[in-house]
Amino acid sequence: MKMNRLVQVLALALLLTICVARSPYQAVLQHSRIRGRQQGPNVCAMQQIKGTDKKYFTNCKQWYHRKICGKPTVISYECCPGYEKIPGEKGCPAALPLVNIFNTLGVVGAITTQMYSERANLKEEIEGPGSFTFFAPSNEAWAALPTEILDALVSNVNIELLNALHYHMVNRRLTSEELKHGSSFPSMYQDFHVHIHHYPNGIVTVNCARLIKPDQHATNGIVHVVDRVITAVSNNVQTLIDVDDDLETLRTAIAAAGLTALLESEGQYTIFAPTNEAFEKIPQETLNRILGDPVALKDLLNYHILKHMQCAESIVSGTPMETLQGTMLEVGCDGDQMTLNGRAIITRRDQLGTNGVIHYINELLIPDSAKTLLELAEGSSVATATKLFVDAGLSSHLTGSEPLTLLAPLDDAFKGSMTMTPDMRRLMTNHILKEQLSSKSLYHGQELETLGGLKLRVFVYRNNLCIENACIAAHDKIGRYATMFTVDKVLTPPMGTVMDVLKADDRFSLLVGAIQTAGMTELLNQQGALTFFAPTNDAFSAIPQAELNKLMRNRQELSNVLRYHLAEGMVVSGGVGSHTRPKTLQGEKLELGMRNYTIYVNRKPVAEADLMATNGVVHAINTIVKPLPPKVDREQADGPALPVRSASSSRLDSRSFRNDDLFQKVIKSRSSRTMPRRQK
Numbered sequence: 290m291k292m293n294r295l296v297q298v299l300a301l302a303l304l305l306t307i308c309v310a311r312s313p314y315q316a317v318l319q320h321s322r323i324r325g326r327q328q329g330p331n332v333c334a335m336q337q338i339k340g341t342d343k344k345y346f347t348n349c350k351q352w353y354h355r356k357i358c359g360k361p362t363v364i365s366y367e368c369c370p371g372y373e374k375i376p377g378e379k380g381c382p383a384a385l386p387l388v389n390i391f392n393t394l395g396v397v398g399a400i401t402t403q404m405y406s407e408r409a410n411l412k413e414e415i416e417g418p419g420s421f422t423f424f425a426p427s428n429e430a431w432a433a434l435p436t437e438i439l440d441a442l443v444s445n446v447n448i449e450l451l452n453a454l455h456y457h458m459v460n461r462r463l464t465s466e467e468l469k470h471g472s473s474f475p476s477m478y479q480d481f482h483v484h485i486h487h488y489p490n491g492i493v494t495v496n497c498a499r500l501i502k503p504d505q506h507a508t509n510g511i512v513h514v515v516d517r518v519i520t521a522v523s524n525n526v527q528t529l530i531d532v533d534d535d536l537e538t539l540r541t542a543i544a545a546a547g548l549t550a551l552l553e554s555e556g557q558y559t560i561f562a563p564t565n566e567a568f569e570k571i572p573q574e575t576l577n578r579i580l581g582d583p584v585a586l587k588d589l590l591n592y593h594i595l596k597h598m599q600c601a602e603s604i605v606s607g608t609p610m611e612t613l614q615g616t617m618l619e620v621g622c623d624g625d626q627m628t629l630n631g632r633a634i635i636t637r638r639d640q641l642g643t644n645g646v647i648h649y650i651n652e653l654l655i656p657d658s659a660k661t662l663l664e665l666a667e668g669s670s671v672a673t674a675t676k677l678f679v680d681a682g683l684s685s686h687l688t689g690s691e692p693l694t695l696l697a698p699l700d701d702a703f704k705g706s707m708t709m710t711p712d713m714r715r716l717m718t719n720h721i722l723k724e725q726l727s728s729k730s731l732y733h734g735q736e737l738e739t740l741g742g743l744k745l746r747v748f749v750y751r752n753n754l755c756i757e758n759a760c761i762a763a764h765d766k767i768g769r770y771a772t773m774f775t776v777d778k779v780l781t782p783p784m785g786t787v788m789d790v791l792k793a794d795d796r797f798s799l800l801v802g803a804i805q806t807a808g809m810t811e812l813l814n815q816q817g818a819l820t821f822f823a824p825t826n827d828a829f830s831a832i833p834q835a836e837l838n839k840l841m842r843n844r845q846e847l848s849n850v851l852r853y854h855l856a857e858g859m860v861v862s863g864g865v866g867s868h869t870r871p872k873t874l875q876g877e878k879l880e881l882g883m884r885n886y887t888i889y890v891n892r893k894p895v896a897e898a899d900l901m902a903t904n905g906v907v908h909a910i911n912t913i914v915k916p917l918p919p920k921v922d923r924e925q926a927d928g929p930a931l932p933v934r935s936a937s938s939s940r941l942d943s944r945s946f947r948n949d950d951l952f953q954k955v956i957k958s959r960s961s962r963t964m965p966r967r968q969k
Contacts, residue, residue, distance in 0.1 A: 733749035
């Protein structure tokens with residue numbers, strides 16, 4: 290008991306410690322301290338990406354996944370900022386002695402910056418009085434500079450190198466706590482600002498360079514070691530686009546869409562800028578259409594712009610981010626590559642402007658809202674349906690500006706040969722609705738007209754939304770003029786009443802005769818909404834001939850048996866959920882279930898589902914359905930709202946369906962049965 294309380298107290302203390310952390314960086318630092326505390330005081334756990342020198346203070350997600358940017362990490366333990374080891378003692382018990390900034394550069398390992406500071410005659414300044422913040426490039430950052438740039442700096446140390454180092458300095462002390470997201474501070478080089486971003490995952494950047502050793506205190510300021518040499522920023526992102534020949538097509542498109550003023554205004558944008566090469570990869574017909582359509586063009590360009598600034602170094606895993614167009618882009622990373630929607634198409638990163646950052650991409654991102662129906666279909670897993678629509682001569686509808694809704698079945702919905710015949714052409718025409726719809730606006734019982742002139746019904750179930758037998762299997766794709774619903778089945782339009790469906794199918798010849806004998810033909814021809822688990826000839830043939838003859842001679846008993854197979858309301862296969870229990874016309878309930886894409890009714894499999902009729906749906910079954918053993922009744926868990934029944938249809942006989950063997954009750958002596966309820 291005492292141990293449990295101790296664990297609870299420690300857990301609460303841990304939670305409070307993390308909660309009072311003052312910033313995202315402080316929270317991550319605190320997590321790293323907690324993970325490293327078994328190694329001794331002031332030890333931080335670090336995660337290093339295998340095969341690289343990139344290290345990160347760790348958060349919970351990274352710690353348990355042991356991955357950063359999809360790559361495995363190794364854990365190392367280091368002294369937390371401001372502490373050092375003492376020989377023979379555990380952990381890092383000693384605080385680093387405070388020295389001036391110049392000496393602090395040596396203490397934190399920024400030896401190259403220290404050397405260049407001395408060469409540029411900056412040493413005296415950063416050893417003397419004052420209060421400075423120095424964003425000091427690491428040794429690796431200097432080594433990564435292109436040779437021509439480094440040579441230009443070093444060859445003119447009194448001007449170029451000194452200016453470059455002054456741009457890394459702010460004339461005041463700024464801790465990580467004061468480096469707020471979106472803030473900027475005048476540097477000591479002509480007051481050109483440095484731009485700070487402090488991300489929710491604890492990463493802090495200055496001009497998109499990551500702080501890898503923040504908060505190294507000195508007597509006359511503070512040092513933050515960064516992973517690259519930063520350069521002065523003076524132009525907005527529109528100006529950067531204007532002067533880059535690789536972005537000529539983008540520049541023209543921005544002007545045509547009227548977005549120039551936006552990219553010149555104050556803000557914090559991220560632009561994934563398609564190069565000329567990216568535009569050239571798009572079919573000319575598609576590109577001309579979009580460039581000539583101001584609405585589609587604006588949507589396309591806004592899809593390349595995030596509402597906030599995202600430096601590449603801030604990305605450690607895939608994250609959905611909202612664009613100006615209103616939909617999401619998955620911005621992620623794979624090792625040292627930045628990715629968009631899982632693809633490494635970014636060729637150049639972190640071109641910084643005063644109001645945002647540009648990442649260059651070599652492929653154009655076309656949002657659904659700028660696409661035709663055909664383009665929506667070609668970008669989805671409906672290749673078979675797309676080919677059939679084209680083969681059926683429907684391309685003009687799929688590429689035009691009509692307000693339509695396409696019902697596109699998934700590839701695995703098609704079985705057997707897909708030869709284009711007049712019937713197939715009519716079927717594909719009936720997969721196109723005459724208006725642009727949203728699945729969110731559909732309601733139960735709604736009728737939708739197809740290009741072929743048919744009326745299709747909408748069924749709303751607890752677990753699905755269906756149009757006839759085809760249920761929506763993915764989110765809507767809303768195009769420039771039209772919408773695509775991806776559906777799980779090829780549509781079966783209703784072709785006549787339930788009775789017509791049965792008569793047209795040789796499997797039901799015995800059932801048709803039984804229906805006529807029972808006087809139920811009119812019931813199955815009249816308007817309504819019924820679900821018929823229709824016994825095939827095989828089901829009747831399985832009944833001993835003597836029993837079948839006896840049943841066929843007793844019209845009332847035959848009617849009861851058939852009514853037990855008829856459920857109120859329309860339940861297509863997609864509407865069957867766990868323990869769906871529709872009420873039959875006989876008065877009892879059936880128990881439906883779905884297993885391996887097969888409907889089961891009272892634990893018997895349906896041979897073929899979803900034979901659609903104008904007044905119901907037929908499911909073929911190769912056995913006579915019998916009641917299950919009695920159990921506690923429960924309310925129907927799934928299915929659409931049932932239509933109001935007429936008084937006549939509710940006065941039904943349920944006398945012979947109380948035990949497991951239907952035909953023992955039907956055929957055996959009536960003396961042991963309760964008398965049928967009298968109609969009022």
